[in-house]
Amino acid sequence: MILGAGIGGASLAHALLQRAPRLKLALLEAESRPGYHTTGRSAAFYAETYGGPGVQPLSSASKAFLQRPPAGFCETPILSPRGALHICRAGQTLEALEAEFRQGGIACEHLHGEDILRKAPRLRAQWAEAAIWEPGCSDIDVAGLHQSYLRSARRAGADLVTDARAAAVAQRGDWRILTPAGEFRAGALVNAAGAWADEVAALAGVAPIGIEPLRRTILVAEVQPEAPTGLPLVIDSGGSLYFKPDAGRLWISPHDETPDVPRDVQPEEMDVAVALDRFERMCDWPVRRILSSWAGLRSFAPDRLPVLGPDPEAPGFHWCAGQGGWGIQTAPAASAGAAAMLLGEAPPAAYAGIDAAPYLPARFR
Numbered sequence: 001m002i003l004g005a006g007i008g009g010a011s012l013a014h015a016l017l018q019r020a021p022r023l024k025l026a027l028l029e030a031e032s033r034p035g036y037h038t039t040g041r042s043a044a045f046y047a048e049t050y051g052g053p054g055v056q057p058l059s060s061a062s063k064a065f066l067q068r069p070p071a072g073f074c075e076t077p078i079l080s081p082r083g084a085l086h087i088c089r090a091g092q093t094l095e096a097l098e099a100e101f102r103q104g105g106i107a108c109e110h111l112h113g114e115d116i117l118r119k120a121p122r123l124r125a126q127w128a129e130a131a132i133w134e135p136g137c138s139d140i141d142v143a144g145l146h147q148s149y150l151r152s153a154r155r156a157g158a159d160l161v162t163d164a165r166a167a168a169v170a171q172r173g174d175w176r177i178l179t180p181a182g183e184f185r186a187g188a189l190v191n192a193a194g195a196w197a198d199e200v201a202a203l204a205g206v207a208p209i210g211i212e213p214l215r216r217t218i219l220v221a222e223v224q225p226e227a228p229t230g231l232p233l234v235i236d237s238g239g240s241l242y243f244k245p246d247a248g249r250l251w252i253s254p255h256d257e258t259p260d261v262p263r264d265v266q267p268e269e270m271d272v273a274v275a276l277d278r279f280e281r282m283c284d285w286p287v288r289r290i291l292s293s294w295a296g297l298r299s300f301a302p303d304r305l306p307v308l309g310p311d312p313e314a315p316g317f318h319w320c321a322g323q324g325g326w327g328i329q330t331a332p333a334a335s336a337g338a339a340a341m342l343l344g345e346a347p348p349a350a351y352a353g354i355d356a357a358p359y360l361p362a363r364f365r
């Protein structure tokens with residue numbers, strides 16, 4: 001039984017049923033639409049080093065699946081090449097970032113002046129002295145990936161039950177989960193509840209891990225002239241802003257990480273204003289109007305690494321949580337590893353070579 005049908009729960013359901021086709025599996029989702037929370041609110045990019053060296057093994061190991069999904073998994077490509085331009089303000093340095101790229105074996109190139117402006121023509125001069133070009137960065141079709149995971153799981157026999165928020169969870173031999181959609185029973189329970197992961201643990205009488213939801217905002221801006229299709233993801237290596245094009249508009253994020261609580265989070269006016277201000281300082285590119293904005297909760301364990309695997313203090317209770325700001329791009333490898341642990345099997349090829357220990361809940365016990 002998996003609680004939560006965002007990308008974490010959906011990808012795990014797929015991975016479990018690929019390995020154990022006879023498994024009886026249900027996915028209980030609190031909302032009427034899976035993907036309503038964080039999964040449906042991402043910036044939808046794949047950048048191999050995003051999240052740092054501790055996360056990169058999962059992102060790198062997920063690349064093959066995202067680039068070439070199994071036959072019949074989805075109808076359209078999941079990744080579309082975009083490229084990322086990592087910039088910095090004059091006087092700042094890109095050395096640490098470059099070292100991270102080199103250490104991770106990620107293709108990248110140093111750019112200066114005119115070469116930077118060819119990729120991002122509206123950058124102001126103080127942002128266009130030095131940059132790192134990451135050609136491997138891609139857009140992710142998040143809805144396509146998420147729906148394909150859910151479809152694959154359902155085809156393999158999983159029950160997806162929506163409007164089924166676990167309200168009470170008890171272990172009496174089996175796990176018993178009380179929801180508005182009825183009572184469910186299961187031998188093993190997976191906590192894939194995103195921002196609610198610690199709340200779900202507490203419901204089940206399991207000690208929380210300290211997973212904290214941090215709010216991030218994105219706004220969609222109409223700019224003059226329109227954003228060219230080929231514009232890369234432009235990202236301040238100092239962490240103040242990123243933007244990327246979408247159908248002539250720009251998605252702009254102030255890179256905020258504001259502590260919040262599990263809820264249907266909405267964008268704060270101040271975060272939108274900060275994003276606009278930073279954008280205007282970075283680019284000579286008039287914003288005509290803000291078309292829409294949204295916010296989502298990125299959930300982090302205290303060490304900012306995912307939490308994948310069995311809880312050593314609670315037999316039958318597993319975690320698939322703490323995916324932070326990279327849960328989409330790490331989903332194929334993270335779910336493959338978590339599924340193998342749940343089934344007590346050797347890690348699959350996608351997870352081979354990855355040290356599972358840094359992601360185990362045991363590190364907090």
Ligand SMILES: Cc1cc2nc3c(=O)[nH]c(=O)nc-3n(C[C@H](O)[C@H](O)[C@H](O)COP(=O)(O)OP(=O)(O)OC[C@H]3O[C@@H](n4cnc5c(N)ncnc54)[C@H](O)[C@@H]3O)c2cc1C
Nearest residue numbers: 004006007008030039043044045166194296326327328329
């Ligand atoms: C603005 C923003 C930009 C991002 N950009 C990227 C990006 O470019 N690339 C990337 O890889 N990642 C990105 N992320 C991160 C990514 O979106 C998350 O890591 C990922 O979606 C987390 O998935 P999840 O399944 O853990 O959480 P969720 O999608 O939130 O799913 C958890 C589900 O659990 C359900 N639930 C909660 N409580 C219960 C309960 N009691 N019973 C049953 N169900 C319950 C919820 O309703 C929810 O649907 C971004 C996130 C944000 C907010």
